Amino acid sequence: MDRNRERRMTPRQIIRRIGLWLCVFVIVSPAILFFLWMISLSLKFEVDNAAYPPVFFPERIAWKNYADVLASNRFLTYFVNSLIVTGSATALALLVGVPAGYGIARMAAHKSAIVILIARITPGLSYLIPLFLLFQWLGLLGTLVPQIIIHLVVTVPIVIWIMIGYFETTPMELEEAALIDGAGRWQVFRHVALPIARPGIAVAFILAVIFSWNNFVFGIVLAGRETRTLPVAVYNMISFDQLSWGPLAAAALIVTLPVLLLTVLAQRQIVAGLTAGAVKGG
Template sequence: MKSRLLNRIGLLFLAFVVVSPAILFFLWMLSLSLKFEIDNGAYPPIFIPERFAWSNYAQVFRENNFLLYLWNSILVTGTATALALLIGVPAGYGIARLKAEKAAVVVMIARMTPGLSYLIPLYLLFQWVGLVGTIWPQIIIHLVVTVPIVVWVMIGYFETTPIELEEAASIDGASAWQVFSMVALPIARPGIVVALILAVIFSWNNFVFGVVLASRETRTLPVAVYNMLSYEQVSWGPLAAAALVVTLPVLVLTMLAQRQIVAGLTAGAVKGG
């Protein structure tokens, strides 16, 4: 009993050590976003100010057209994630059931290859067809990142699901599409949720593609936050508020889907990750 208690305390301490830097950075960013510039430059640092500067958030949306950039991020991430699931889930199922190990290796290589490797040739292609500066190049190039993630997650998940139900459905006369859509997909829902969350995170936080391919009207939130930096003066309060605006949607989505994420992870949905 004592040994089990010590092990639990040790595990909790280890988790605290690992997670505490991220929590500290997030709380400090929140503190910066709620302070006036005179408090942000104070020494020793002030963590909780006497007055909260809610105007920092209003300034972000008033002076930087963040509603437009928020819509651009939602459009790019939502479309890229939907297309990635539409392509990646059936591909992962096919690779898992056919035991196509070479195809899985190709997917793994595509997942590990830096996105910058695709950026220059795709930029030249988009420039040739006249799409640079529009939303479509960002959606298409985000698929380069999201599709391999979805495929790899779903390969690992479908490899852990029992095949007996699918065989029984086939014996009863179900077609291959019916087996996939009516038997495999419902079972794989936790894995699909994990793939969706990972695709959203990688797409939403992508910075480099937006810098190169977007115009002033089509840039996404990470690019908009970067453009708030200037050589003359950095306003830490509005900048931290903008960073929180970028972080909040993914954070809320993860919190809402945490049960299904845990279920998908424990079922082996990220096997090989």
């Protein structure tokens, strides 16, 4: 009887659920439509891309667009550059951010948390000009080092902010027991806090990768011809003489694919990381 009552929904609950799904559809549908249209552009020849009325499903699929992008001499170089910059910036952010988040959370250093929040919401362009002048003075412009360093401006605050929120909701009993048993603070952090915080670290890792991989402004200002990342390479495909929508859309999809796959494959870890702390803290 109780289950039947729970399954039955009142008209008000039905209306609320329909309204919720309608709002979700209205918010999400433009992004889905644009993504599907980009896929359509990447699979069409230029004749179909310039046709009016627009053609969504082409009669012939232009796999040549993807082949031309992948066959580009510099595409592999730009892909490796993106891997190096994103991987280094994310690894350094986790190396610095996870202990920093743990220390701020355990010391209840709210002023430090506010500073991290300010650093998180400050536009990256605010740091670009002074760091550009510094890298120019050091002779590092045109290398990957400035890009890795300036990406830390984005990734470190994200990691610290996420880990502060996660460590604040994890239980203290295990850490207190380890301290009573004679463990040092570093041993508690390494053997007790870190294993508990794996879901939160996974979320911080994924978000840091997404923000670093998709960053465009830093790359276009600090990178040289051989040190460009993929977002900058896609932008350089736009010319005033001719704009080929097929290869451009194919390149944009290839750039998006690694982050998209990472998000899809790690969606369970993302949900666990965003909810586990609240469950454990209850």
